[in-house]
Amino acid sequence: MIHHSHLTPHKPQGGLWSIRDNKRINLPPLSVSVYSSILASISRTTLTQKFVNASASAYDSVRYTFPLYDGVSVISFKCKIGSREITGRVKERNQARKEYDEAVSDGRHAALMEELESAADAYTVSVGNVPAGAEVEITLVYVGELPHDAQVNGLRFAIPTHIMPRYGICDAAASFVQPQGSFTVTVDVQAAPGTWVKSVSSPSHPVQVSIGSVSTETLEESQAPSSHKASAKLGLQSASLEKDFVLHVVASSLAEPCAVFARHPTLAGESALMATLVPRFSAPADEAKHEIVFVCDRSGSMSGNSIIGLKNALLVFLKSLPLGCSFNVCSFGSQYSLLWPESRAFTPESFKEAAAAVEKFEANMGGTEMYQPVEAVLTNRNSGSQLEVIVFTDGGIWQQTELFKLVADSVDKSDGAVRVFSLGIGGGVSTALVEGLARAGNGFAQFVGDDEEMDRKVVRMLKGALSQHMRNVQLEVKWKEEDEGFELVDMVDQSLVLDVDEKGSKDPVDLKDGKDKPLYDANAGDSLSKDPVSTGTASVPETLPSLPVPKIIQVPSVLPSLFSFNRTTAYLLFSGATASRIPESVTVRMQTTGGSFSQSIPVTVLEHADDTVHQLAARKATKDLEDGRGWVAHARDSSGALIHDTFSSCFDSITKRECLRLALKYQIAGRYTSFVAVASDGKEVEQEEVEDYDVVSRSRFGRPNQIVLPRARAAPGIRLGGQARMAVARCSAMGQEVRMMSTSRNTTQPAQCAPMSGARMMAVPVAVLADREAGKPREEAARNAKEAAPLDKLRQVIKLGEIDGSWRGSRLLSELLDRRVAADASAEEATAGVLQWLETEMGEFRDVWETLAEKTRTWLSLFVA
Template sequence: MSYTSHNHLDYKCGLYAVVENESRFLPHVDTSAHTTIIGTSSRTVLKQSFENSTKDNIDELRYIFPLYDGVSVVGFRCTVGDRVIDGEVQERVKAKALYDAAKARGQTAGLLRQSVSAADAFTITIGNVPAGQKVFVDITYLGELKHDAQVDGIRFTIPTRIVPRYGRRQFGDSAIDNVSKGNLTITVDVEMPKGSAITSIESPSHPIAVSVGHTSKAPNADQTFEKATASLSLATNTLDDDFILIVVATNLGEPTALLETHPTLPNHHALMATLVPKFSLPAQTPEIVFVCDRSGSMDYQIPSLISALKIFLKSLPVGIKFNICSFGTTFEFLWNKSKSYSQATLDEATNYVSNFSANMGGTEMYNPIEEVFKRRFSDVDLEVFVLTDGEIWGQDELFAMMNKHVEKAKGAIRVFSLGVGSGASTSLVNGIARSGGGFAQFVHDKEKMDKKVVRMLRASLFPHISDYRLHVKNLKCESCGDDFEVVEKPQSPKDEGDAKKPISLFQKDLKEDADSSTNAGASSLPDLQVPGFMQTPGVIPPLFPFSRTTVYVLLPHSCPHVTPKSVFLHATCSTGPLELEIPITVLDEKASTIHQLAARTEMKELEEGRGWVSTAKVDNKTIKDKFPSQYDDLVEREGVRIGTTYQVSGKWCSFVAVEKCKDGSAKISDAPPVFEEVIKVSREDRMPMMSACRGSAPVFRAKTSAQLSSNNYPNAAPSWASSGVPKQLPSYRRSSGRLDNQAMPGPLGSPGSLWASAMAPSLGMAPHQQPQQSAKTKVSSSGSSFELNGGHDGETDDFGVGATLNPLMEIIKLQLFEGNWRWTTALEKMTGIKAAAAKAAAPGHADDVLATACAVAYLKLKLGEDKEAWELIVEKAETWLEAQVKDLAALEKAVHALF
């Protein structure tokens, strides 16, 4: 039996080889993940084991898996039998050449690469796996935790699957999964800074066990509310949904600045400044456009999308212009141009949204977003909200287009993004927000989104401030200048008086291989003087309440004895200057965490068309204008320099692990020459569409466009009948008793998940054989939580599928565009207050005034737990009331007495 590498584009998920044109998966034995959260950053060690249970050696195995966008992969280790090989970051093509050379020598080798099409998808390739051996894959990655606006806490996510994505990629065939027979454990240790007490830890995705007072590494240490441990343990390695953990702690938003010294790089220091802003500015009246994904993949998210949009629409302030764009394979606008907010336009928009369905085919996002930019009013700021499940490839083209329009508008455009549902592409949703100068939020299938959308809307009403600047105080050094210098390759002095020596057209002794033109491209690039003081992101994004902002600075190596005391953040706006000084805490122990987080941030900036190279100038011209033909190569070279210096993988850098020879001569730096490979990106580097990678995809998920069909690209997702998935599957019941997933049961084990179930033949089985269905541990999908002093209740989404009557949605449905209510039978029924009773309690007021006062009182007194969902609605109502009555406090007192 022969085993060959998987050279075409039909990718699967899991560790597999191609055996006689059939994908065969190694049995998946055990999986463990251990995460340490310190403050607002995390370090995760993911360990997985597989087994080659056959009697044959395997030439090459491939393994596709997801990671959260923006994480820094800083460690890669493969253990095959008794051979341990550690990875090192090298330039992408060089890493591939090293791997191929080691594999050709018969050595065990490993290669970890990021997809060039999506930054949250990775491939591991392992060469030369002996028969009967176990394979252990260890990945270590760092992450900067996102702020969760729903609960005002930090959000940690372990993605478990790569969903099928819409784009020009060949699909995999039927849903095939790797054979599982082991255990799954996830442990998260949480350590907060001194003075910050943990108030709640919860998982909206899975049932967890929580222990407060200590971590798993030090269970016998003194008890403190600054530490806790959360764990998940299953007698199967099935994990269908992303694992999400939300931590709420006191003083978590306090501004901090930390200075770290690198343990191995001499005189390398890195600074991290982070804060969740708390400041108030007068609201603006911009143009607001909602860009809504209505592709087939959104089918089971449409009810939540409709509810979110209705809250958005009712919360809009008077005076703005707004519009709605729906997209799928094609796109449409509610109106050709945005219209002023009025009762008529509100009613029209509400009716339009109420009829939403996932009937617009695939997910073509580029054209609708660009059209929104083209149709904007040039005399007002534009706020764009993109609501999507984020399932596309070709993300770089989208980001480049957004960068161009945002830069052209000179800060007048901001884009916010909301990732809806499990499996939303984190690289897409976060990338949209980064390119658009807004911020991103994610909503899991079992989470509410009301507070998040209201906070996003409130952020969009903040004035545009584009001149945030960060100064490091007490850092004065001659080599720390902020100017960038470009130095061309040295050339021989030119003597104007000397004639150039003629070159013979026929050189008899010339050898063809003497021509070095193959490497001319790399050698002819101009040298860029790397700034000694490197801030990333170079342009500080707008600051918003309830959105964490982190800025890194790599300090000059030539100033090792200068210790900065504080960082000073300032900006200007129409109401005056904005300022904040943050004292710097110098970390006692040397470490590389902040350096690697900073390196990955700058690499992401470069990958998405920004970074310091994009703003560097020579002869008063930007690098792009000075060297247009070489600009992309210069950006890539800088990305490689950063990645290899700080050992962080990315788009242009890969981890390669090569087994050393017995004499130790096969060192990882012994790279063979790289010639023609440097001019191409291997087709296998581009992740294909993976229909095998999301078991919950309906038959019509991500329908293809006519253009795709004309190119003979098949449909995005196979039918369940063809995928080997049972037609009838159990539903998971939430603790509230509502069957959230009954309408749309997903397959057991979700093919393509990072930890998947037994649903495919193993290497030893014939292609037509199916394994016996393994027993499943029935897990409640309600999640679980630990809570102190209140906190998020983790209940079901009242706006989701299966909701019958939601008081908040019902009462805001009755509100008029100016913010007031009128007496109706429905309002009397909702509030429990009759119009006559209100008139008797507060005589002399108009009916509309009393109706509005009663509605506001009902929201405050009966729906207080949903305050952050209705606060903008109430603010608008109270503004209307203040214009109608002289003594609003007396009216409120009289009306409150009725409840």
């Protein structure tokens, strides 16, 4: 049995702290500032936190623990103690800890940042030898992909609650120090030129939004606003966040696939490709039998709005289930219980019993014990059906790896017949848990904040669960050779056959039959050596076999199921001969029971070298390996035998070695590596030589230290037309934007925001700008304010319906539909009236009711027949 604990209570509730006289003493936070640049769907965030040792004595070591969003890549770590700044380097975990401890023992300044072994989204920072009265400034820089948010069909940017936790001395009898300073967040958004930012809004905090410019622009530049730029700012008087900060970004360019290719600026013979896959296709209805099990967190922390939102969402879920499926509901806390011992067919009787049980849900089941209920659901599944598990939780567990392995093993043993989806509820939820469950379960994850509605997200999740199961999702790269007319195509999975013989290997499924359907259809609905690194390899046995590094490493190693309208990002790391070639296009292929699909995506080549794509790819690759997957798990020798089987006794060490190779090569923190910064002989470390990233002293706009944007070009020989040309143009712009996020140890800070003068405010009204350039103005704030009432009405109408998609006339239904339907209307009249009302009055909530409406149309057609 795995011993779980709810995440939030067990995380240290303070900033920098140390133990003295058996009491936890905290260093008060002076200020916290967050600056993030969102370029296309990638964010680069600089987090600066300042503390002060207000006591009259020095501290040997102080520390604090905080979460970051799962999957982000921390690429820079600096610590300033008084006037001395030390810069971190990534080293093997044990080596980094050893260097830190030795420095502290010698009385030198030192800092260490390491990922918690029990939670991939939690980090600990330790600072050594802090003098009395000294200020401590910690600066992190991290990059990451922004997840898709189905509620707004846009991007979700989040700062976890505990980045700057509340603080105070642990002893309740001791005095409590009130927070000081300020907490500021500035987020700049840039979509591709030629597209527009539709809306920027926060469901969690009041923010100041400016559409048409970014905060780093001067007053003169801001006089010529552009619809592809926006900026949002949050300012708090206290250096703490009471709840997660969430920002929604909706832009016109997010719904189209694109690919970017970049060469590394300092590592010769290394290049990388990032492909953003946005499937948009119409597939035949899945005729397979579905078993759907809802796994619901009813721990004590779910009280209040969380449990109410869960009940509302579940009732919409249940009413939208298709006839012919089977379902069950599992509740868990410290223990778990199933509504029925086995899933039951979806009938009026079973629906009524389930709905009655859901109405009685309370958050009264104790802590968060997740392994056993998930195990019970997976074990008791109906082998004749495809199992879809949808997990709702607001907490987290420390032993996440065991749970992920349980889910991944079940998916593998079922040959893909099992999928797991996850919905994180409220602030403080472990993103590593929610994202990790979906990754292991071949599904997708969503998050809903304390003040957000979850209806759209749960219905989108149900649609995903009812969609066809994908098989053999593969990538291939088409290269353009220098010899005119000669083309070469690489199937990515063939790169994992090491020392392959002349005959090669035959794919188990031939996807190139010339009859593939388009995966993106705009008209479809809405060498590893024994000592691979110079430091930190002591924990990896030197007797491990030497394996060549594949010429192409795909990340993730096995592409997940693709869901229509859900963004998925894949990376390719090239080395050796492939790194010198120029890709023309990347093609994704997959199979379903309804046929095969494919989509060829033109590649935009960055004209200047850039390492952002490499850092994102490397972190995702190490994450894949840490989860027990990664390319080494699928690599074969020349005889066709899996490396895993041939070297099973030392395979874990082989995997760890590959994690170390990637993390140290690209300087990213992870499970096996940490950032360590040590001052030499107590003196300030000299500034390291800054690598050339085209940083100029003065740009053409007159601003110092601005990063020059390169011109991106499409691969030679490309001929495009219509939407393909538009997609490449937007992706080309994304390539320019990615360039802005190149890492440098001399991190450029945002310029001071220009004063909001009357001229600047009146230059172009936001609504006018949106109407003129976007064509679809969206008053996001006003919509959020008015949304609750119509959404509640929609829920009541759905609740009155029958499970077959029909309605019966009643006085309440007539009132809800504003007398469109008579109280004594027949079933046919009432059902037709509801469908018309949904389509004419509830278009804004189409994502909530469209699955149910499919059943309604089917019922009406059968009734007429």
